[in-house]
Amino acid sequence: MIKNLKYLLTLSFLVSLFSFNANAQVKKGDLVDGISAVVGNEIILESEVLEQQNYAQQQGAAQTNKCEFMDGILSNKLLIYKAKKDTLIQDRSAAIREQAADKYSQIVSQFPSEKAMLDAYKFRTSYEMKNAIEKMDIDNYYGQQKYALVTEKVNITPNEVTDFYNAYKYQLPQVKDEIVLSKIAMYPKLTEAHKDEIINKLKKIKQDILAGDSFDNKARIYSEDPGSAANGGLYTNINRGKMVKIFEATALNLQEGEISEPVESEFGFHIIQLVKKSGKQYDARHILLKAEPNAEEIATAKAEMEKIKEDIKSGKLTFKEAAFKYSDDKNTKFNAGVMPGEDGSDRLEKANLNATVAYQIAGLNKGDLTDVFVFEEPNQKKAVTIMKVNEVIPMHALDLATDFERIKGFALNKKKGEVLEKWVKEQLPDTFISINNRYKDCNFKEDWSKSAIIK
Template identity: 85%
Template sequence: MSFLVTLISFNANAQVKKGDLVDGISAVVGDEIVLESDILEQQNYAIQQGAAQTNKCEFMEQILSNKLLIYKAKKDTLIQDRTAAIRAQAGDKYNQILSQFPSERAMLDSYKFRSSYEMKNVIEKMDVDNYYGQAKYALITDKVNITPNEVTDFYNAFKYQLPQVKDEVVLSKIVMFPKLTDAHKQEIIDKLKKIKQDILNGETFENKARIYSDDPGSAANGGLYTNIGRGKMVKIFEATALNLQEGEISDPVESEFGFHIIQLVKKSGKLYDARHILLKAEPNAEEIATAKAEMEQIRKDILEGKTTFKDAAYKHSDDKNTKFNAGVIPAEDGSDRQEKINLPATVAYQIAGVNKGDLTEVFMDELNQKKAVVLMKVNDIIPEHSLDIATDFERIKSFALNKKKNEVLEKWVKENLADTFISLDNRYKDCQFKTDWNKAAIVK
């Protein structure tokens, strides 16, 4: 049994009472429902990912376990109730998705929703369920650890079932955002001052934000962010907003995203609503050329031994996530190895044919939606191979620890079935579950 954050169906709005089973509902766990579409989505996703086993009963059991986690988590006083805060953020997430479409209708049609209200409800439910499921799983498995001997035993027992590792690389980078000249900055500031004056003269902030703002997360919503918690926005945004009176508009301020004017809409306790108009600090051709020339000199200094890549990254890189780690790019699993097949196209192109220990040419890329000049070093190249305890211990340890956690979860599920209302649709009565859900359930 593996822990799974359920992919909630986009039509999962139904409310049921204990004992009810209606068309489309395959199970009820406590007061949490499982739709047939939930199971089909999981099964289809697994097929798309090339899974060898796609037994419908297995997906049903994974989802049942997750629903039990969610049901128990909502009753657990050790888990903070963040439902209201998560729901308050649904509007922001909705607007972020909307910014990727030409119109709201196009977005709703693409996701097969009838209304914005329906889509926001589903976003809320997905995020609330994910939060509670993950929080309860973390509590249950918090004290689970694993010894080196257990990792070795796991490897010896399952080494022929472990996945093949594809070609990997270890990369370092130096990132430089082209700096705007003072004259260019002043042009942006003057434009924002003109927009502010137009608003003071009677035009609406909302309309100006929709026309001019470069923030994809709020422009379509008139620049509005609601229920903003302290620490959620960058410091300059929060400090500026909270120093305003309700309805007041700030002068232009600069953040890492560009230049803003901000309006405080409402402040209530620790939360506040604010609108802003963002103009990104997009470098022009001259500013990009200056940054490229500076990076070319850094590359030359490294090749001539005047500095090391590590020291150059610490001194010059604008990427806070890598500059203090010799520029090394972390992988999603926390290691420094990245599969070549998953590299962004720009990076894959630049490192093609580059040998271990060599530098790439200086090239243009994007980081945090900002144009950047980049230099990379190929620290290591690891050919495709089977996992080996001598060279892949940490990766094998992760597999072993997950297996142990899932065994703890399986035990917890069995212990918590007795006092939980379970109802399964008759079509799943013949499933051979690892945990005896059928015995614990009312089957209809």
Template identity: 65%
Template sequence: MINKLQITFLLGVFMMLFSGHAQAQLQQGQLVDGIAAVIGDEIVLESDVSEQMNYAKQQGASNTDKCEFLENLINNKLLVYEAKKDTLIENQSARIKEQANAKYNQLLSQFPDEKSMLAAYKFRTGYEMKNAIEKIDTDTYYGQAKYQRVTEKADVTPNEVTDFYNMYKMQLPEVKDEISLAQIMIYPKLTEAHKEELINKLKKIKQDIQAGESFESQARIYSEDEGSAANGGLYKNINKGQMVKPFEAAALNLQEGEISEPVESEFGYHIIQLVRKSGKVYDARHILLKATPTDDEIKTAKKKLDSLRTLIIDGKMTFKDVAFRYSDDKRTKFNAGLIPGADGSSKIERESVPGTISYELAGLNKGDITTAFEDEDNRRKAVKIVKIEDVIPAHQITLETDYDRIKQMALNKKRNEMVEKFVNSKLPTTFISIDGRYDSCNFKANWKKESIKK
């Protein structure tokens, strides 16, 4: 159930709405319809309001107050409008456009053809769908950037945390069964023979291109990069520092039109063609062959992890030290392997633990460590061992057991109050026009209402 208190627990109201908007709008594909509101030169469509309500219902919300959903969208659009005027927020329109094209191609790779994808997402043309993705990503980027700018100095004292708890403790939800987990993850290493096989295949593809085949056609046939293969391997308007270092170093050392020798990166092996370079921005095509390990290579990785697990169990090394020295998971290796929960803490609702890990944990207790098992991380095959650091039974939130969680709630409430104050300060100088069908709404903010002609 969504209420005012629950919304303050989120990382800003707009975060929830933007994530819903992205999914809902791509599901519906309704882009041309009635205008619900205009904020500066930003527009909220009537379908935006309906889609937010539908998305919230899918997430279990019982609130169906259309006025509240519209006001949240207006708040978000005002942040976007102000962000675009903020000279300290970088204009990333080129990157966002390229990102939208990559997302479009990635979605396309999941369908037999473009017509099937457009029908599934209810778009008439690829151009229309790309524009929709770009619009969503633009709003998300600017909304988040402005939210962070407005709230960057937000902080709460211990007294404020206590005051927040005392004020809302009767409304705080019960915490479900939770678990704290740590992991050590490694990507299986390819044998030298396997690496040579991939490199030789890329060299043959390069020879075929130099003999007359087009780079684009070869990328569509052979590249395993879902984001660019359907587009002939092309990435446009790449900013320096955007790609992984081996890719960028190779690309920027080429002359326009030149093709690199095979290059190894964390994703696999590439050949790269520099298409255009202008200052710190460039276009490049590539063909990627992923470093997908064989069964034997996975077995070797499991054997290595199991031997490290034995060292931990025998007390010869700590889990923390092994994670730091051997884990390939950059998110957790510097934090004793602890897997972060949804709220940023190390506590994870037991029912939300991924199925593969949950299966391996069956029958284990606090302090136990799984044997090595195969999993997937960032679309790459990986091998892991997972330790149960703590088990927290379901309980009512208290300061003694959940101080960090309550502190985050109090901080989010303060951030939302800062955003609300910022929005109110902009109302007198921002053109805001709301459709007459919302005249009966009792908005929390003092929005100026000018009827939109139908």
């Protein structure tokens, strides 16, 4: 069975947030949570095994044997345990803990209230959930760092890729319908009158705060920042260099408690209050009003994009030249507008396309341009967009002639997996591993009994 890096390493770390509190998922009559194994001083809970098993089932995994998941979790816990003792790996635990508060605030912002969020994720308190976030992120960091060190010298030759393909081609997944797209995305420009309207609203909010209203309450009511609005606009323990330049420069030029005049960033318009400054960190509140274009501004941008489209069709500009000259999408404008796929290639799986994009490209062939349309970018900004179809790749079995890089990735991950297995075997004699007796009948891939004390 071929396991890629993503499955091998991250399954036990990156289960959905619902798995933070696995006891909520255990059904009546099931084993109540308890310690299933210990690797060094790393504990594996029964709930962790059950949640990964449930998650794999939800994702359509063919194999969901609990023993297999325990086998994988033991390997990952061994990576984490050894990573924390490895002096070559930087200890970032403190920094990760500081980031947990920001991540928690972002999650809260997606719910009507903090209580609603805690109820949805089955946590009793915010402290409990923040601890869960911290632990997951710390384990993820150490596991990935150690894995990278263990496998850093692994490489693969073209002949090895060919040999791998010949041996496993009937087990490799089939490539689903894919497409290669380029885009030009233009953010509609706000008129000066519209900007003044937003700025004057922020000035009025600032006046109300200076007159005695709470910044915290005003932020909860008016701020359009999903990462901080529910927390009264507050960001804590901000490391210098983390925020956009205009935000940081404004905040650090204030006295503690002082509120800035409205400033414009790529996210919209803000008023900012410096709460506390200490060394290389600071706390700040802000109220963000997004620069949402109105119908007139969108229509102006559409007319400009229609002209660009005509210039491309007439040959006055290539799509690459137009993307570089006009696109506001920094991730694609310097790459001829080509949209990157999840695996780092330029191929996008059709089934995973945004519904708006899927509608626009329906029925188009190689070389065709879409209509001009409005699309909400991942940064939640509305963009007037056109796209070009560069390639249409029908569903097919992986083939060396057309999918060499993808096959190479599978082959490399398999080789890395073999190196990891060898490393695990080498660590067993020097590592305390205790596995609960309920797993005594498991036929583990690794011979954990070489160091395990079965209870």
